[in-house]
Amino acid sequence: MGAVVMVVVAPLLQVVLVNRWPWGGPDLVTLAVVWTALGRGPVWGCAAGLVAGLAADVTPPADGTVGRSALALAVTGLVAGHWRTGRPLPVAAAGAAMGVLLQAAAAMALGDDPWSAVVPELPPTLAWTVLLGAPVGVLIARRKAVRAARDRAGPRSPGPFGPPPESRFGLTARGRWGPGRV
Numbered sequence: 222m223g224a225v226v227m228v229v230v231a232p233l234l235q236v237v238l239v240n241r242w243p244w245g246g247p248d249l250v251t252l253a254v255v256w257t258a259l260g261r262g263p264v265w266g267c268a269a270g271l272v273a274g275l276a277a278d279v280t281p282p283a284d285g286t287v288g289r290s291a292l293a294l295a296v297t298g299l300v301a302g303h304w305r306t307g308r309p310l311p312v313a314a315a316g317a318a319m320g321v322l323l324q325a326a327a328a329m330a331l332g333d334d335p336w337s338a339v340v341p342e343l344p345p346t347l348a349w350t351v352l353l354g355a356p357v358g359v360l361i362a363r364r365k366a367v368r369a370a371r372d373r374a375g376p377r378s379p380g381p382f383g384p385p386p387e388s389r390f391g392l393t394a395r396g397r398w399g400p401g402r403v
Contacts, residue, residue, distance in 0.1 A: 263305075
């Protein structure tokens, strides 16, 4: 649920807050897609890129071709999700950089923005996005690794107040009847 909220709210925060900063700022939409891909995988990353890109394309002031950011961010989410098994810091940084560069390339290729308007904005946006995206991507990857290790450890042992919630009423952790009945 958090990934969906992040992907839908990111375009609004981008327009309302970040685009008004005089010193530039990160591309929050790209970061939301990369972080979702790192935490959930390539399918979720691609879907998040499509939804976030469409939301960014129609969020006022909508000034370009609808679908431009959706395509760029869907590719970014797919690739970042496939790369997530590597080292998290370079993967998050590369995914953030790829998202920003693909959106800039799509804007120039479709004629929405001229080269002279894209080039001055690209370095600060790229720097902010990579610098913010890489550390948070590492945190997401670590959280995912801790959660996976906890899932591999198996069900919790009964504590002083009875069995854990997932094994009450004779159900195992997967909601099936099994040998772990209480």
